[in-house]
Amino acid sequence: MIRVDTIWKYFEGTPVLRDVSLDFEQGKTNLIIGRSGSGKTVLMKCLVGLLEADKGKIYYDKHDFSAMSFRQRRVIRKELGMLFQGSALFDSLTVEENITFPLNMFTTMTPGEKRKRVDFCLDRVNLGAVHGLYPSELSGGMKKRAAIARAISIKPKYLFCDEPNSGLDPPTGILIDKLIS
Amino acid sequence: MKLFYHIGKYFILLWLIVQKPESASIYRKQIIAEMDYLGLDSLGIVAIISVFMGAVVTIQTAFNTDHPLLPAYAIGFATRQAIILEFSPTVISLILAGKVGSRIASEIGTMRVTEQIDALEVMGVNAAGYLILPKIIASVIINPALVIISMFLGIFGGYLASAMTGVVPLSNFMYGILFEFSSFDIFYALIKTVVFAVIIASVSGYFGFHTRGGALQVGHASTKAVVFSSIYIILFNLILTQILLA
Numbered sequence: 459m460i461r462v463d464t465i466w467k468y469f470e471g472t473p474v475l476r477d478v479s480l481d482f483e484q485g486k487t488n489l490i491i492g493r494s495g496s497g498k499t500v501l502m503k504c505l506v507g508l509l510e511a512d513k514g515k516i517y518y519d520k521h522d523f524s525a526m527s528f529r530q531r532r533v534i535r536k537e538l539g540m541l542f543q544g545s546a547l548f549d550s551l552t553v554e555e556n557i558t559f560p561l562n563m564f565t566t567m568t569p570g571e572k573r574k575r576v577d578f579c580l581d582r583v584n585l586g587a588v589h590g591l592y593p594s595e596l597s598g599g600m601k602k603r604a605a606i607a608r609a610i611s612i613k614p615k616y617l618f619c620d621e622p623n624s625g626l627d628p629p630t631g632i633l634i635d636k637l638i639s
Numbered sequence: 640m641k642l643f644y645h646i647g648k649y650f651i652l653l654w655l656i657v658q659k660p661e662s663a664s665i666y667r668k669q670i671i672a673e674m675d676y677l678g679l680d681s682l683g684i685v686a687i688i689s690v691f692m693g694a695v696v697t698i699q700t701a702f703n704t705d706h707p708l709l710p711a712y713a714i715g716f717a718t719r720q721a722i723i724l725e726f727s728p729t730v731i732s733l734i735l736a737g738k739v740g741s742r743i744a745s746e747i748g749t750m751r752v753t754e755q756i757d758a759l760e761v762m763g764v765n766a767a768g769y770l771i772l773p774k775i776i777a778s779v780i781i782n783p784a785l786v787i788i789s790m791f792l793g794i795f796g797g798y799l800a801s802a803m804t805g806v807v808p809l810s811n812f813m814y815g816i817l818f819e820f821s822s823f824d825i826f827y828a829l830i831k832t833v834v835f836a837v838i839i840a841s842v843s844g845y846f847g848f849h850t851r852g853g854a855l856q857v858g859h860a861s862t863k864a865v866v867f868s869s870i871y872i873i874l875f876n877l878i879l880t881q882i883l884l885a
Contacts, residue, residue, distance in 0.1 A: 506761050528655075535763035546754035560762050563661050612762075 459484050460505065460616065465514030467500055474500050475511070482616075487639055499543070502620050506538055507531055518616075536564055539609030541619040545601040547593040553580075553604050554589040560612040579607035583637055599630035606637055649845050655767035656775070656841070669773035670780075677739050677774065677840075678781025682788070684738065685731055689722075689789040692730070693796025696721050701806035714807045715797070715815020720824070722793035727786045728828040729876050732835035735782065736868035740843040743774055744864035747847025748857040756848070771844035778836035786832045790825075827883050834879060835872050842868045 460482040467475040474497045482488045490498050503509040505516060507523065516523045518534050526534070547556050557576045561567055567575065576589065583603035593601055602622060609617060619638055623631030660666045700717045747770055750756050759766040794816060801812040843864035850860040 503757075508757050508760060529658075532763040532765075535761060538761055538763075540758065540761045542754045542758060544754055546758040548750075548755055548758075549753070562665055563762070563764055618761075 459517075459519055461517040462501075462505070463515045463517065465501075465504060465511040465516065467497070467504060467509065468512050475504065478514070499620055502540075502618055506540055506618060507535070536612070537615040539612065539614035539617045541602070541605050541609050541617070541622050543620045543624065545593070545605040547601060547605055547608065549593050552590050552592055553585075553596070553607075556593070556604065557608045557611045560608070564612060575611060576607075579611050580604075582610065583607045584633065599626050599634075602626065602630075602634055603637070606634070648849065649841075652767055652771070652845050652848060653841065655765060656772050656844075658765050658768050660768060660772070661764055666769070666773055669769070670776050673773045673777035674781045677742070677777055678785060681735060681738055681785060684734065685785050685789050686792055688734060689727070689731070689792035690796035690799070692726055693718065693722055693793035693798075694800035695796075696726070696793070697797035697800040697812070698804060698806055711807050711811035712815035712818055715801075715812040716818045717815075718797040718812075719794060719816050719820075722797070723790055723824050723828055726793060727789040728831040728835070729872065731786055731789045732782070732832060732839065732872050733869055735785070736835075736839045736843075736872060737865050739778070740839050740864045740868045741861045743840060743843035744847040744850075745857055745861040747771070747844060748850035748860040751848065751850045752853055752857060767844075767848060771841065771848065774844060775837055775840040778840040779833055782836040782839075783829050783832045786828060787825075790828070830883060831876065831879050834875055838871045838875065839868050842871060 460480075462478055462480040462482075465475055465478050466473060478501060490501060492498050500509060504511045511524060515525070518537075521534070523531065523534060547553075548559065551559065554576050557579055558572050561572050561575060565572075580586070580588065583606050585600060585603050585607065588596065588600065588604065593604070596604060606619075606622075617638070622638060623634045626634065697714060697718045700714045700721075704713060704717070747756075750770070756766045756770070759769060797816075798809070798812065801807050801809055807815075846860040846864040846867070850856050
């Protein structure tokens with residue numbers, strides 16, 4: 459469970475998040491809806507620690523994430539997966555290398571196990587033979603799906619998706635919504 | 640005050656860079672890849688510049704020391720000293736600051752503005768360590784090798800100039816090259832090269848890592864990386880020369 463306790467975030471004196479309090483319960487899909495520029499991405503970046511809230515606290519299962527050191531946060535972050543607005547795939551790596559990246563970093567899986575995991579994740583997002591392609595060779599929808607595959611490869615406890623279907627055609631958007639839910 | 644702000648941020652980045660790596664094997668692979676990108680890719684330009692500079696230094700020295708009291712071998716001696724003490728370690732490092740520094744800053748800066756660094760951090764990867772440490776280690780290993788090659792090629796350029804223009808007899812040139820050779824000069828040059836390698840990789844990494852905005856800012860970061868790396872190389876050249884040769 460993630461608890462957001464009265465957080466505030468300012469940019470150059472202008473409050474973007476004002477006194478936001480939320481609970482994200484385990485096993486549920488939660489949506490944050492708002493107008494463009496209303497602070498959805500800022501809130502999400504505060505939740506994962508890419509931005510620091512100026513006031514308030516964020517708890518992961520009663521652990522105060524806001525008060526954790528860089529090293530302590532790494533333990534929590536290994537349980538997070540995130541899909542960015544622009545996919546944020548590593549453009550120097552192939553799709554397969556992108557998906558195996560967190561596995562190489564944080565697991566002791568054998569090459570065979572990693573290959574199976576890559577196939578499983580790509581299958582879940584309905585991407586076929588794209589293992590050897592670079593992100594620049596993929597369409598927008600394929601990039602989003604590859605990014606989801608990377609985000610779920612390490613079996614995260616929490617999956618954050620920032621505008622997962624923005625800029626996509628309606629059928630691809632619906633497909634990604636289904637994948638997430 | 641802004642200077643102290645940047646110095647503080649630079650040392651915080653260095654502290655992050657030297658944290659224990661998440662996976663030693665991935666870092667090892669990165670170091671080898673970076674040695675290829677940052678070092679071997681620069682071999683061509685280093686070779687061309689070294690040969691021509693060696694030739695030019697020899698010809699200029701010959702024309703400016705045309706005096707009956709100066710022995711002919713002094714041209715070879717001066718060429719060797721200029722190449723080993725200053726040209727290869729400092730000028731080649733300045734050239735690498737331009738070529739490699741801009742590459743590091745633009746690569747890391749692009750990763751920053753396209754959220755790839757954010758993706759690394761969300762995964763729990765120490766992005767600064769993963770992206771910059773292998774570049775520093777690779778530069779520290781490969782730059783001295785490039786400088787040694789540059790020394791040989793610079794002297795070879797001088798030899799070619801002597802042979803082709805006849806400004807100095809070859810036997811005199813070779814005598815000058817070997818005259819009172821001190822291995823400390825090589826040690827001094829390599830010490831400087833290692834310090835300059837750390838400066839190029841870390842300063843360029845700093846500007847790339849702290850890029851904010853878009854393509855325009857990546858360009859600015861790349862330019863700043865080259866300018867500041869070059870300034871620090873010149874500054875540390877003076878400091879190290881005073882410390883090591885005084």
